[in-house]
Structure formats: structure tokens, C-alpha cells
Amino acid sequence: MSRVFDIFRFRQKKTPLHSLDPRAKFAILLALSAASLAFSDPFSLSLLLLVEVILLKIAKSLSELISSLRGLTSIMILIFILNYLTLPSGRLYTSIAMSLRFLSLATAFSVFFLTTTPDELSTALEVSGVPREYTMMFTMSLRFVPSLARDLQTVSDALRARGLELERGGLRERLRNYTYLLVPLLVYELRRSLMVAEALEARGFGAVRKVEPFYELRFRAKDYLTLALSCCALLIIALLHLTKVYSVFTSELARIIP
Amino acid sequence: MPLVELKGVHFKYAGSDEYSLKGVSFSASRGECVLLVGPSGCGKSTLLRVLNGLIPHFYEGDLEGEATVAGLDVRSTPIHVLAKHVGMVFQDPENQLFLSSVEREIAFGLENMGLARAEIKRRVEETLRVFGLEELRYKAPYELSGGQQQKVAIASIMAMEPEVLVLDEPTANLDPLSALEILSLVNVLVKDEGLLTIIVEHRLELALKFATRLVVMNDGRLVFDGDPRTGVLFTHRLIGYPPVVITYNLVRRRGLTENFTPLTPEELAEVVAEACSRRKQS
Numbered sequence: 001m002s003r004v005f006d007i008f009r010f011r012q013k014k015t016p017l018h019s020l021d022p023r024a025k026f027a028i029l030l031a032l033s034a035a036s037l038a039f040s041d042p043f044s045l046s047l048l049l050l051v052e053v054i055l056l057k058i059a060k061s062l063s064e065l066i067s068s069l070r071g072l073t074s075i076m077i078l079i080f081i082l083n084y085l086t087l088p089s090g091r092l093y094t095s096i097a098m099s100l101r102f103l104s105l106a107t108a109f110s111v112f113f114l115t116t117t118p119d120e121l122s123t124a125l126e127v128s129g130v131p132r133e134y135t136m137m138f139t140m141s142l143r144f145v146p147s148l149a150r151d152l153q154t155v156s157d158a159l160r161a162r163g164l165e166l167e168r169g170g171l172r173e174r175l176r177n178y179t180y181l182l183v184p185l186l187v188y189e190l191r192r193s194l195m196v197a198e199a200l201e202a203r204g205f206g207a208v209r210k211v212e213p214f215y216e217l218r219f220r221a222k223d224y225l226t227l228a229l230s231c232c233a234l235l236i237i238a239l240l241h242l243t244k245v246y247s248v249f250t251s252e253l254a255r256i257i258p
Numbered sequence: 259m260p261l262v263e264l265k266g267v268h269f270k271y272a273g274s275d276e277y278s279l280k281g282v283s284f285s286a287s288r289g290e291c292v293l294l295v296g297p298s299g300c301g302k303s304t305l306l307r308v309l310n311g312l313i314p315h316f317y318e319g320d321l322e323g324e325a326t327v328a329g330l331d332v333r334s335t336p337i338h339v340l341a342k343h344v345g346m347v348f349q350d351p352e353n354q355l356f357l358s359s360v361e362r363e364i365a366f367g368l369e370n371m372g373l374a375r376a377e378i379k380r381r382v383e384e385t386l387r388v389f390g391l392e393e394l395r396y397k398a399p400y401e402l403s404g405g406q407q408q409k410v411a412i413a414s415i416m417a418m419e420p421e422v423l424v425l426d427e428p429t430a431n432l433d434p435l436s437a438l439e440i441l442s443l444v445n446v447l448v449k450d451e452g453l454l455t456i457i458v459e460h461r462l463e464l465a466l467k468f469a470t471r472l473v474v475m476n477d478g479r480l481v482f483d484g485d486p487r488t489g490v491l492f493t494h495r496l497i498g499y500p501p502v503v504i505t506y507n508l509v510r511r512r513g514l515t516e517n518f519t520p521l522t523p524e525e526l527a528e529v530v531a532e533a534c535s536r537r538k539q540s
Contacts, residue, residue: 012396117358118358119357119358119359136356139356139357139358140356142358143355143356143357143358143398143399143400146400147352147400192353195348195353195354196354196356197316198312198316198348199346199348199353199354199356200356201310201312201315201316201337201338201341202310202312202341202345202346202348202354202415203341203366203367203414203415204337204338204342204370204371205338205366205370206338207336207338207339207341207370207371207372208371208372210372211369211370212369212372212373212375212378213369213375214361214362214365214366214369214375214379214382215362216375
């Protein structure tokens with residue numbers, strides 16, 4: 001499962017996409033996900049996917065998508081099967097489209113998260129008026145993932161050292177074993193959160209309502225260009241729908257392909 | 259006027275039956291380096307928490323007596339105001355670093371103080387330079403070694419330019435070499451910055467190199483407060499002899515006549531060298 005999330009974990013790289021303002025990248029994300037939801041035929045969605053793949057290629061992050069493709073495929077197959085079994089007509093056609101829609105949505109989000117540092121993201125949120133408590137919560141929830149993973153390892157090692165086999169037995173026995181793991185882990189994390197809270201207090205957290213963040217976000221020409229392009233894309237999608245051009249296109253398609 | 263002043267401080271944590279501090283009176287001024295020692299559970303950490311206002315604002319309980327830090331009454335001053343005067347470094351470096359890069363970590367306290375960005379940038383650059391952290395500035399805290407993490411923690415506190423630096427067992431989670439490095443850093447800070455430093459540290463022989471004063475606690479009370487040399491001899495049953503003193507005692511039993519208890523390896527070397535040269539002369 002961890003491989004699936006690889007496409008959402010930020011990687012430091014020097015590419016045109018990485019250096020965009022996070023707000024501009026958010027506009028791209030909006031346009032891409034709106035397009036994924038607006039189109040419902042395999043051809044448009046494939047075209048959209050191609051655009052996303054090109055974006056990932058520009059961001060030099062195509063390998064992350066490929067490495068998590070295995071996990072994504074299993075979910076796509078699940079979506080395909082569920083659609084195929086429940087749809088009344090045009091089953092193959094729509095099922096393929098729904099799987100592609102999932103992939104293009106996942107890829108759209110990966111374009112954003114792979115190229116935006118958690119710091120940039122929290123700064124962007126803070127600048128947009130989200131209270132510091134929430135942006136800190138967001139930053140810290142990412143920051144403490146490795147610590148939590150290590151704590152989990154420590155506790156399960158301690159349990160194994162005393163002869164508990166976590167992976168043994170049927171479902172019921174395993175569930176019981178995991179409660180042995182969960183209780184000490186919970187205590188561990190509660191204690192950790194208390195220490196973190198102490199340290200936050202010691203650094204004067206919450207003293208000033210309006211802080212000036214260390215990182216500065218600057219909207220440059222290329223950011224405006226990205227924003228304009230994304231808005232154009234959104235407009236075109238809206239027009240295709242409002243003028244019924246798209247619905248004519250899909251019904252034509254449905255006639256050709258059974 | 260002393261920077262830190264406690265008068266008859268009693269404290270009992272909410273839900274506890276016994277007092278953790280039983281009438282502690284203590285005062286210290288700028289330029290001092292106080293080494294605070296005592297067995298586990300003797301109230302050292304509780305005492306430190308009073309100094310930066312975690313008690314009574316974060317930990318609830320009964321606080322009696324007077325406690326002032328930098329002229330501010332701890333009881334009526336919020337923690338974030340005290341945080342500008344008292345910088346506190348904790349035992350576990352990992353839990354005091356919350357952000358995803360070293361430079362932002364150092365900026366965090368400054369942001370909270372409400373400083374302008376230009377001033378934050380200036381202080382971050384200066385702190386990175388002084389602590390030699392320039393190369394690590396974009397690293398995430400979890401990518402660093404324990405010693406580096408603690409160094410960043412100290413740097414991010416020092417960037418706030420406090421008058422009192424409080425360190426609660428800063429080397430407890432570190433390997434011996436990193437511990438030595440961190441304590442040497444503290445040593446330099448104590449000598450250069452002229453602030454009041456209060457440090458809880460079990461590695462006596464390292465901390466005694468720079469401590470100007472020894473305070474020994476037991477069961478919520480101060481049992482010794484004064485000159486480190488006298489203190490080590492007076493309270494060794496409680497805090498144990500540092501290895502240097504053990505060595506000195508062994509050498510004395512073999513006939514060394516000098517009567518000067520060394521507290522650091524350097525002092526021991528001096529005592530032994532002096533004895534040797536005197537023996538040569540006679």
C-alpha cells in the first residue's frame with residue numbers, strides 16, 4: 001500500500017513545475033481534476049491522461065507514477081469490475097472510462113503533491129488566511145510520519161522479543177494481537193504529543209495572531225501564465241458542457257461503439 | 259537584580275498527593291552557569307518548568323511561593339511572553355523539531371515572536387552561521403543525526419535571543435561523542451554570550467568544565483547550592499563521584515599528597531604533574 005502513496009510524496013527537484021508558486025499549481029490541480037470529472041468517455045480521458053503524463057515528465061517525476069502504478073492498477077480493476085457488474089447498459093465503455101477517471105484524478109493530485117513542498121503548501125495556506133494552528137497541524141502530521149513508523153517498529157519489536165507472533169493465526173487472533181500493539185503505541189504517542197506541546201509552548205507558539213511567514217510566496221509572470229492557462233482550460237470545459245457539444249459527442253460515440 | 263528568583267516555591271501536580279517541590283528558594287544572575295543535579299524524580303524537571311511558565315500554565319497544580327524570571331511574575335505572565343526571556347531545550351531532540359527544514363525550524367520561534375520577515379531572515383542567517391548549520395539548512399530534521407538535531411534545537415532557541423538558557427538533560431538521548439560535542443557547544447555559549455545558563459546533566463565530568471555553580475536536589479528540596487568542588491565532595495552519596503574524582507582518590511591512596519580535588523581531566527593532569535615535578539626536585 002505504501003507504494004501507492006509514493007505518487008503523493010514530495011521530492012526535491014529542480015524543474016519548471018517545482019519552481020511554480022503553489023497557488024498556480026493549485027489552479028492546475030483544479031483544472032485537471034475538473035476535467036477528469038467533466039469528461040466521461042475513454043477518449044477524452046486518455047487525452048487528459050496524456051497531458052498529465054507530459055506534466056509529470058516536465059517535473060521529472062514519471063518514475064514515481066510508474067512505481068505506484070501496480071497499486072493503482074489493482075484499484076482500477078476493482079472500479080472496473082464494480083461498474084461492469086452494476087451498470088445496466090454500455091458496460092464495457094463506461095467501466096473503462098471510470099477506471100481511467102480514477103487514474104487521471106490520482107495523477108492530477110500527484111502532479112501537485114510531487115512538486116510542492118509541505119512548507120510551500122502550508123505557507124500558501126497561511127497566506128490564504130488559514131489559521132496557523134491548522135497549517136501547523138498539517139505540517140506536523142507530515143513531519144511525524146517517520147517518527148510514528150519508528151515507534152511502531154519499536155513496540156512491535158518489543159512484543160516479538162517477548163514471543164508474541166504478530167502475523168500468526170486467523171483473522172480473529174491477529175486482531176487480538178494488534179490490540180497488544182495498539183495500546184502501548186497509543187500511550188507512546190500521547191506522551192510524545194505532550195512533549196511536543198511543551199516544546200511548542202517554549203518556542204512561543206500562538207503568541208501572535210498574525211505572523212509573517214519566513215518563506216515568501218511570489219507570483220511571477222510564469223505563475224500568472226499558468227493561472228491564465230488553467231482558467232482557460234476550465235472555461236473551455238464549461239463551454240463544452242453548456243453548449244451541449246460534449247453530450248452530442250458522447251451520444252455519437254455511444255452509437256458507434258456498442 | 260537576579261534574573262531568576264524563587265522564594266519558598268512549593269508545587270504539587272494536579273491529581274498527585276505529594277509535593278514535587280517542597281520549599282525551593284533559589285536565585286541566579288546573568289553570567290552564571292548553574293549545574294542542576296540529583297536523582298531521578300527529585301524535582302529537577304519540575305523546577306525547570308516553573309522557570310519558563312510551563313508550570314502553572316501548561317501543567318496544572320498548586321503553586322505556592324514566589325517565582326519571578328527577568329522581573330516577570332511567572333504566575334501572571336503567559337508562556338509565550340516568558341519564552342522570549344527563557345529558552346528551554348528538552349531531552350529528546352526529535353520532539354522539539356516540528357518543521358520540514360532546519361532553516362524554517364530556526365525561523366519558527368521568530369515568526370511566533372511577531373518579527374518582520376527581514377529581521378527573521380537576518381537572525382536565521384546569523385544563527386545558521388554561528389552554529390555552523392549552513393550546509394544542513396534545507397535538510398529535514400529526521401534526516402539528521404541525534405547530535406545534529408539537538409544542535410538545531412539549541413540553535414532555534416538561541417535565535418530568539420533569550421536571557422536565560424535552560425537545558426533539561428540535553429545529552430540524554432545522544433551517543434558519547436555527540437554528547438561531548440553538544441556540551442562543548444554549551445560551553446562556548448556560556449562563555450561567549452554571558453547569559454544565565456541552567457543545565458541538568460548527568461555527565462558531571464563534562465558539565466563541571468564550565469559550571470560556575472552546583473545545585474543538588476533531592477526529594478523536592480535543594481540540598482546543596484554553591485561551589486562545585488565543595489558540592490561534589492559534600493553530596494557524593496547522592497550524585498556519585500565523577501570518574502576524575504574516583505581516579506584522584508585512587509592516586510591519593512597510592513601516596514599522592516596534594517590536597518586539591520580535581521573536577522575535570524585537565525585539573526587532574528595538573529595535580530599529578532605538579533606532584534611529579536615536586537618529587538623530582540626533592
